[in-house]
Amino acid sequence: MTASAHGPTASEYVVHHLTHLNTLGGPQKHIVDFSVLNLDTLFYSVLLGVLTVYLLYRAAKKATSGVPTRFQAAVEILVEMVADQAKGVIHSAESRKFVAPLGLTVFLWILFMNTMDLLPVDLLPRIWEGVYAAMGGDPHHAYMRVVPTADVNATLGMSIGVLLICLYYNVKIKGFGGWLHELFTAPFGSHPVLYPVNFLMQIIEFLAKTLSHGLRLFGNMYAGELIFILIALLGGTATVLGFVGHVLAGTAWAIFHILIIVLQAFIFMMLTLVYVGQAHEGH
Amino acid sequence: MNLNATLIAQLVVFFILGWFTMKYVWPPIVKALDERSAKIAEGLAAADKAKADLALAEKKAVEELRKAREEAAQLRAAADKQIAKLMEEARAEAARLIAQAREAAEQEARAAVERIKDDLREEVARLAVAGAERILRREIDAKAHAELLANLKQELV
Numbered sequence: 001m002t003a004s005a006h007g008p009t010a011s012e013y014v015v016h017h018l019t020h021l022n023t024l025g026g027p028q029k030h031i032v033d034f035s036v037l038n039l040d041t042l043f044y045s046v047l048l049g050v051l052t053v054y055l056l057y058r059a060a061k062k063a064t065s066g067v068p069t070r071f072q073a074a075v076e077i078l079v080e081m082v083a084d085q086a087k088g089v090i091h092s093a094e095s096r097k098f099v100a101p102l103g104l105t106v107f108l109w110i111l112f113m114n115t116m117d118l119l120p121v122d123l124l125p126r127i128w129e130g131v132y133a134a135m136g137g138d139p140h141h142a143y144m145r146v147v148p149t150a151d152v153n154a155t156l157g158m159s160i161g162v163l164l165i166c167l168y169y170n171v172k173i174k175g176f177g178g179w180l181h182e183l184f185t186a187p188f189g190s191h192p193v194l195y196p197v198n199f200l201m202q203i204i205e206f207l208a209k210t211l212s213h214g215l216r217l218f219g220n221m222y223a224g225e226l227i228f229i230l231i232a233l234l235g236g237t238a239t240v241l242g243f244v245g246h247v248l249a250g251t252a253w254a255i256f257h258i259l260i261i262v263l264q265a266f267i268f269m270m271l272t273l274v275y276v277g278q279a280h281e282g283h
Numbered sequence: 284m285n286l287n288a289t290l291i292a293q294l295v296v297f298f299i300l301g302w303f304t305m306k307y308v309w310p311p312i313v314k315a316l317d318e319r320s321a322k323i324a325e326g327l328a329a330a331d332k333a334k335a336d337l338a339l340a341e342k343k344a345v346e347e348l349r350k351a352r353e354e355a356a357q358l359r360a361a362a363d364k365q366i367a368k369l370m371e372e373a374r375a376e377a378a379r380l381i382a383q384a385r386e387a388a389e390q391e392a393r394a395a396v397e398r399i400k401d402d403l404r405e406e407v408a409r410l411a412v413a414g415a416e417r418i419l420r421r422e423i424d425a426k427a428h429a430e431l432l433a434n435l436k437q438e439l440v
Contacts, residue, residue: 065319
């Protein structure tokens, strides 16, 4: 693609790539607008979520105590890994029955969603542009982002899910009264003067946990995606330097990104387990 | 980065996927893993037991062999003793038979000697009487001198 008069400028290219395919048909005007849905994020996250549970389900259906196939062994390694981690941080076997499977799903699901980052940045959006144009739309408004975890709604949605689980276990393990008592007496101690301070600290703790949980994953994947877009811009200059730079930088960043993809998925899963484990313990 | 209803949708999907895994994925896999662990543990225990059994059987075999050898040795010793005893008895029997035979022969010989001596004595007496008769002719009455002749016979013993 030459930088002809019809081509987008670098800024237009980046903005185009960072705009979601949503129910508005264009960029969202307000920071918070709960009447809007990001269709691309939903599509890819549900697709990959279904793929995740389908693969796991296939492994589960064929699971025998005999000699495992390679696929079965691979799934079993994951299950053992998550089960071991869960055993380390959640001491209630009853809670593990839900939280450990959730951890497994979350790990694989996020791993798949993150891996979408390794597809060429223009591949799926370009196909969508063609499809959109064929349907009679303006290809300049054919938006698509393929990495669901680079959408803050997806990551915060999951971290709020973890928060809800934590609240549930807080009430379940300590009783509603016990939990209220803890809200006002921990971490500084039981004294009427300290009640507001304690409560404030607890609220900040819940907020910080949830926000950092979701934004950590979002930030990593968003930054990764943006760097891929910038590297693609380098290739878009259609010069020898740009081409060589694109190949070298793209290769290096993609290889490094493999680490980030797995690491972030693992961190999200571990923090899910740790936060739920903390909900089981009194301060 | 705009917040919108995608957040709620993702939250719902999150719980559905978690629920699905909890219900249909996790239990069969964990069950299979546990069963396999149990199987492997069983196999290892069986192998250990087999090894112990083998060692025991070997020990038993050695013991049996030792016992058999001892028994054989005992039997041989008993047989040797029996043979020696039979030989001893046979030898004693033979010796007794020989002694008996010798005794009988000696007796017979002695009887024969006796008989010959008697015959000789009779002959001598008869010869003596005949001689004396010849010498004395008519003077000797065989009947009157029978006592004298018997005495003479006695002296010749």
